[in-house]
Amino acid sequence: MFYRDAGQYKTSYAADMAIFPLRQDRVGIAVILLIAYLGVPLLAGDFAISTVMLPLMALVPAVIGLNILTGYTGLISLGSAGFMGVGAYACYKLTTLFPEVNILVWILCSGFFSAAIGVVFGLPSLRIKGLYLAVATLAAQFFLQWCFVRIPWLYNYNASGAIEVPLRTLFGIPITGPTAEVEVKYLVALTFVVILAWFASNLVHGRIGRSWMAVRDMDIAAELMGIRLLPTKLLAFAVSSFYCGVSGALFVFIYLGGAEAGTEFSIRLSFLILFAVIIGGLGSIIGSFFGAAFIVGLPTVLKFGLPTIGIPITGAVAEKVVLMIIGALTIFLLIVEPHGLARLWQIAKQKLRVWPYPY
Amino acid sequence: MTDATLTAKPALSPQQIRRIAWIAGPVLLVIVLTLLTRSGAIGPSDWTYKILVDPFVTMWSLPDLLIQTLWEGFVAGVLYALIALGFVLIFKASGVFNFAQGIMVVFAALSLIGFYEILVGRLGIPAGYAAAMVALIGALGIMLLLAVAVERIVLRPLVNQPDIIMLMATVGLSFFLTGFGELAFGGNPKVMITSALGLPTGSSSIDVPGGRINVQHLDVAAAVIATILIVSLGIFFQKTRIGRALRAVADSHKAALSVGISLNQIWIIVWFTAGIVALVTGIMWGARSEVSFALEVIALKALPVLVLGGFTSIPGAIVGGLIIGIGEKLGEFYWGPLMGGGIETWLAYIIALVFLLFRPQGLFGEKIIERI
Numbered sequence: 001m002f003y004r005d006a007g008q009y010k011t012s013y014a015a016d017m018a019i020f021p022l023r024q025d026r027v028g029i030a031v032i033l034l035i036a037y038l039g040v041p042l043l044a045g046d047f048a049i050s051t052v053m054l055p056l057m058a059l060v061p062a063v064i065g066l067n068i069l070t071g072y073t074g075l076i077s078l079g080s081a082g083f084m085g086v087g088a089y090a091c092y093k094l095t096t097l098f099p100e101v102n103i104l105v106w107i108l109c110s111g112f113f114s115a116a117i118g119v120v121f122g123l124p125s126l127r128i129k130g131l132y133l134a135v136a137t138l139a140a141q142f143f144l145q146w147c148f149v150r151i152p153w154l155y156n157y158n159a160s161g162a163i164e165v166p167l168r169t170l171f172g173i174p175i176t177g178p179t180a181e182v183e184v185k186y187l188v189a190l191t192f193v194v195i196l197a198w199f200a201s202n203l204v205h206g207r208i209g210r211s212w213m214a215v216r217d218m219d220i221a222a223e224l225m226g227i228r229l230l231p232t233k234l235l236a237f238a239v240s241s242f243y244c245g246v247s248g249a250l251f252v253f254i255y256l257g258g259a260e261a262g263t264e265f266s267i268r269l270s271f272l273i274l275f276a277v278i279i280g281g282l283g284s285i286i287g288s289f290f291g292a293a294f295i296v297g298l299p300t301v302l303k304f305g306l307p308t309i310g311i312p313i314t315g316a317v318a319e320k321v322v323l324m325i326i327g328a329l330t331i332f333l334l335i336v337e338p339h340g341l342a343r344l345w346q347i348a349k350q351k352l353r354v355w356p357y358p359y
Numbered sequence: 360m361t362d363a364t365l366t367a368k369p370a371l372s373p374q375q376i377r378r379i380a381w382i383a384g385p386v387l388l389v390i391v392l393t394l395l396t397r398s399g400a401i402g403p404s405d406w407t408y409k410i411l412v413d414p415f416v417t418m419w420s421l422p423d424l425l426i427q428t429l430w431e432g433f434v435a436g437v438l439y440a441l442i443a444l445g446f447v448l449i450f451k452a453s454g455v456f457n458f459a460q461g462i463m464v465v466f467a468a469l470s471l472i473g474f475y476e477i478l479v480g481r482l483g484i485p486a487g488y489a490a491a492m493v494a495l496i497g498a499l500g501i502m503l504l505l506a507v508a509v510e511r512i513v514l515r516p517l518v519n520q521p522d523i524i525m526l527m528a529t530v531g532l533s534f535f536l537t538g539f540g541e542l543a544f545g546g547n548p549k550v551m552i553t554s555a556l557g558l559p560t561g562s563s564s565i566d567v568p569g570g571r572i573n574v575q576h577l578d579v580a581a582a583v584i585a586t587i588l589i590v591s592l593g594i595f596f597q598k599t600r601i602g603r604a605l606r607a608v609a610d611s612h613k614a615a616l617s618v619g620i621s622l623n624q625i626w627i628i629v630w631f632t633a634g635i636v637a638l639v640t641g642i643m644w645g646a647r648s649e650v651s652f653a654l655e656v657i658a659l660k661a662l663p664v665l666v667l668g669g670f671t672s673i674p675g676a677i678v679g680g681l682i683i684g685i686g687e688k689l690g691e692f693y694w695g696p697l698m699g700g701g702i703e704t705w706l707a708y709i710i711a712l713v714f715l716l717f718r719p720q721g722l723f724g725e726k727i728i729e730r731i
Binding site for chain 1: 512520522524532537538656659670708711712
């Protein structure tokens with residue numbers, strides 16, 4: 001009907017390689033951006049933004065990061081929450097040591113610290129793969145978590161042992177700390193997410209992304225074709241950890257506004273991020289958004305949605321039910337569509353393209 | 360080319376050189392350190408002394424503490440080995456890396472306690488051995504039910520999916536069981552019915568050179584029961600018809616199917632066996648501390664054990680468990696205070712990581728041969 005590629009000719013190489021070759025796709029992405037930038041802050045309430053949109057925006061970079069590592073390069077990691085923690089603590093240390101530099105710079109910079117740590121823990125990936133690598137990354141998770149608790153320098157010797165996010169401003173408007181408006185925080189996080197997603201999308205469509213995928217599909221064959229394994233795998237670890245680090249900084253500074261690391265960046269968060277990647281679809285940037293939305297949205301829907309339709313449920317019970325449903329739904333989704341929500345999205349687009357004919 | 364050049368061999372093969380280096384390196388290190396310490400070049404305040412000399416001096420001068428630590432490490436290692444055994448059983452037979460093994464341990468222990476409480480509290484059966492045995496049978500029933508359900512609902516539809524999909528399915532299963540368990544049994548830690556099951560309590564002191572060590576009777580029982588379990592599993596695998604079928608499935612699914620072995624049936628048996636191992640582990644571990652969902656994280660320690668021992672080897676799981684258990688306790692006791700304590704949470708993983716760099720396939724794992 002309206003979603004057709006008929007009559008749209010590619011007349012240059014650039015047009016052929018465009019990420020969104022269809023005009024309708026380009027219009028669609030513009031509309032989505034418009035809604036995200038104007039519609040959500042204006043129409044959604046503070047509560048909806050702070051319980052759904054902020055954690056979503058904070059988690060999406062981590063999910064994209066893990067997708068780069070697991071979905072595109074084929075290396076399983078269970079340490080993403082640890083790398084998020086590195087980002088959060090790096091950002092906290094940087095902004096308390098150099099308060100005059102804008103917080104946005106430090107949020108981005110904290111990603112580099114996380115990337116450095118990620119490269120160190122990525123070194124074993126050259127010799128081991130698959131489940132063994134998953135265990136190796138668990139080492140990163142538990143070691144980093146221990147560091148967050150046992151090294152008081154990281155949280156500036158606070159008596160509470162937690163990060164307290166200070167007030168920071170951009171053009172005089174507070175963007176972090178207790179007085180910052182929810183809408184402002186959301187817009188800041190959204191901008192980070194848009195830039196990071198755009199960057200990731202370009203990365204995976206280019207030479208680097210192709211070499212990652214070659215390594216994923218068969219690393220020995222990739223090596224024979226002249227792809228150097230060590231730099232490629234380490235780059236994947238670095239980029240992935242960079243995304244996780246930025247995500248961790250956003251998670252603490254924008255979403256939580258303060259965190260106790262031993263509890264926030266635990267193994268369960270790592271698992272949830274991996275869930276998001278797999279449910280969203282391995283090797284898909286748009287899938288990362290779907291997966292993160294699923295993981296963030298489901299508990300909220302259950303906790304606040306069920307009472308409104310008349311099913312009484314207390315907070316404590318809801319949490320357990322949420323665990324059960326996340327577990328059950330994950331298994332269900334894996335059975336029904338192991339390629340994730342991104343695959344469903346693709347099928348829907350394909351159907352729309354040929355509609356009303358079946359093919 | 361003369362005969363001499365053809366037959367001449369290098370004086371030492373690379374393997375021999377490597378072996379000599381492995382033995383000579385530590386010996387040389389010990390000699391150098393002894394000389395340095397004797398000459399006074401490094402004293403008790405240097406960090407090299409604290410890390411490389413002091414722990415060994417303590418071990419030498421206080422042998423009773425060393426033996427106590429080794430014993431505790433041994434018992435912890437046996438329990439790690441038991442959890443790892445559950446992983447290995449399922450991995451061998453179905454190629455599934457079962458992340459839910461840890462929560463199965465908690466679940467089995469909690470259902471045992473739950474049954475016992477119902478029997479004694481609601482039905483008025485006198486507390487004691489009989490009630491505990493009935494509860495034990497009930498818990499075994501739950502594990503069988505779980506095995507059947509997992510096979511029907513999770514494994515059968517997902518057959519032939521890639522490893523990571525199966526892995527995530529078991530992580531999903533562990534989330535589900537955590538939520539279900541907390542809903543059914545409550546989130547509070549529970550006390551294991553140790554005395555009702557007939558497990559010994561109390562402790563006795565044993566004389567060793569340099570002093571006395573304290574041995575919990577329960578730990579001895581745990582080691583004995585674990586040994587019995589492992590031996591009987593070994594006999595089950597080697598001698599019975601079902602055991603042969605299990606090994607056939609482990610070798611090749613297709614070949615096993617073609618000679619008429621029912622995969623579905625085998626999977627139920629394997630998951631049930633893993634459930635029994637989980638129940639035993641849960642009883643032992645629960646009796647040593649308490650039964651709570653925190654056990655799940657401890658159960659993740661089975662992963663470095665598996666890395667050490669290899670995913671498919673039962674002896675590997677046992678040896679790996681002992682190495683991790685003893686290494687962890689020694690590390691925590693002698694080197695932990697230098698780093699602020701609590702290093703037990705990650706030491707096992709780092710040991711496994713370092714080990715992997717030298718031997719990627721584990722101690723007993725099959726050599727990894729890659730083909731295109």
